[in-house]
Amino acid sequence: MYTEFCKSLGIEFPIFAFTHCRDVVAAVSNAGGFGVLGAVGFSPEQLEVECKWIDEHVGDNPYGVDLVIPQKYAGMGELDPVKLEEQLRAAIPPQHREFAAKLLADHGIPEIPPDERHHELLGMSLATATPQLDVALRHDKVRMIANALGTPPPEVVERVHESGRIIGALCGKVHQAIGHREAGLDFIIAQGTEGGGHTGEIGSMVLWPQIIEAVKPTPVLAAGGIATGAQMAAALAMGAQGIWTGSIWLTVQEAECPPPQMASYLQATSQDTVRSRSFTGKACRMLRNDWTEAWADDETPDPLGMPLQNMVTMDAIVRTSRYASSPQSQAVAFNPVGQTVGMMNEIESVRDVITGLVEQYVDAVDQLNALQPD
Numbered sequence: 001m002y003t004e005f006c007k008s009l010g011i012e013f014p015i016f017a018f019t020h021c022r023d024v025v026a027a028v029s030n031a032g033g034f035g036v037l038g039a040v041g042f043s044p045e046q047l048e049v050e051c052k053w054i055d056e057h058v059g060d061n062p063y064g065v066d067l068v069i070p071q072k073y074a075g076m077g078e079l080d081p082v083k084l085e086e087q088l089r090a091a092i093p094p095q096h097r098e099f100a101a102k103l104l105a106d107h108g109i110p111e112i113p114p115d116e117r118h119h120e121l122l123g124m125s126l127a128t129a130t131p132q133l134d135v136a137l138r139h140d141k142v143r144m145i146a147n148a149l150g151t152p153p154p155e156v157v158e159r160v161h162e163s164g165r166i167i168g169a170l171c172g173k174v175h176q177a178i179g180h181r182e183a184g185l186d187f188i189i190a191q192g193t194e195g196g197g198h199t200g201e202i203g204s205m206v207l208w209p210q211i212i213e214a215v216k217p218t219p220v221l222a223a224g225g226i227a228t229g230a231q232m233a234a235a236l237a238m239g240a241q242g243i244w245t246g247s248i249w250l251t252v253q254e255a256e257c258p259p260p261q262m263a264s265y266l267q268a269t270s271q272d273t274v275r276s277r278s279f280t281g282k283a284c285r286m287l288r289n290d291w292t293e294a295w296a297d298d299e300t301p302d303p304l305g306m307p308l309q310n311m312v313t314m315d316a317i318v319r320t321s322r323y324a325s326s327p328q329s330q331a332v333a334f335n336p337v338g339q340t341v342g343m344m345n346e347i348e349s350v351r352d353v354i355t356g357l358v359e360q361y362v363d364a365v366d367q368l369n370a371l372q373p374d
């Protein structure tokens with residue numbers, strides 16, 4: 001499984017792990033994979049703290065940072081994060097705020113104390129992602145930048161390349177992958193609909209080979225629905241240079257996850273996820289709950305676009321996390337995860353997950369080899 005892409009990054013296994021937890025990033029890179037820190041929820045100052053911590057805990061191993069610069073979003077031209085937030089706040093209809101507030105009140109979720117107020121605009125814009133990129137590029141062990149929700153703008157690609165690093169991006173359609181390649185990206189992450197977080201409509205088994213063929217020789221990482229080494233073998237058999245995983249790292253020992261949320265993930269089956277615009281404004285796979293059902297109802301407001309919907313729902317995300325043990329918090333919490341949630345039934349260490357993937361991969365390859373005539 002030692003692919004050219006592994007070689008270029010100096011890693012042992014072609015296992016890429018997207019996570020918001022610094023402990024998971026370091027543990028994956030230390031176990032021979034490649035940890036990628038999702039920056040979207042961090043202010044530049046917090047991101048600096050996270051990267052510094054990872055630098056100190058990852059030895060000489062490399063890791064990556066993931067940004068979210070959508071191809072299209074409200075307020076795109078504004079590059080000042082403070083002005084952008086003001087401008088967007090004015091565009092939010094009051095009934096959306098009222099509906100969100102009522103859902104939280106009906107579920108008995110306490111309000112955040114006034115001295116703990118938070119920003120509503122996350123890093124889902126060029127204005128907010130640029131300072132995050134500034135931080136990432138100051139850390140030598142960050143060897144890769146990835147971007148979600150679109151082809152990163154040319155100035156971002158140029159900056160990453162000038163710094164001697166590689167840059168790639170996720171996509172869920174062939175034409176998006178071709179756009180990434182034409183923008184000069186070094187690798188492409190093809191994510192099938194099964195995956196957690198923002199995701200398209202085409203299944204991995206159908207999407208991966210089409211994208212691999214369309215962009216070759218650009219390396220493609222297969223994402224969406226991978227939880228076992230046999231699935232990894234399937235991805236590599238189709239020509240992927242590695243796997244890009246997200247969901248399976250939510251239930252590892254090292255993950256920072258409130259116990260009620262961890263319990264929801266461990267109990268859920270593969271039928272319990274839904275693609276919903278109710279939290280971020282773009283279709284995102286998450287656990288179905290009262291919140292996703294309420295916003296899908298014909299009688300209720302339609303979710304706004306990105307990042308407006310996210311600004312409306314930030315209060316829900318913060319409150320359900322701060323008061324995670326409140327009895328009904330999971331009914332209105334944001335639990336992004338893919339269909340592999342039905343295969344995530346116990347808490348394991350990162351090292352055990354990686355060892356499991358590698359051993360299952362070897363078994364799968366042996367099984368195929370055993371089919372060869374003598």
Ligand SMILES: Cc1cc2nc3c(=O)[nH]c(=O)nc-3n(C[C@H](O)[C@H](O)[C@H](O)COP(=O)(O)O)c2cc1C
Pocket residue numbers: 018038039040066067068146147148149170191194195196197198223224225226244245246247248250335336337338339340
């Ligand atoms: C909780 C969660 C949050 C995610 N957030 C992001 C994100 O901020 N940026 C990004 O590029 N991908 C994000 N993703 C998608 C992952 O990078 C990855 O492509 C996906 O999880 C792969 O499919 P899988 O969940 O079946 O492993 C997220 C996935 C999950 C499960």
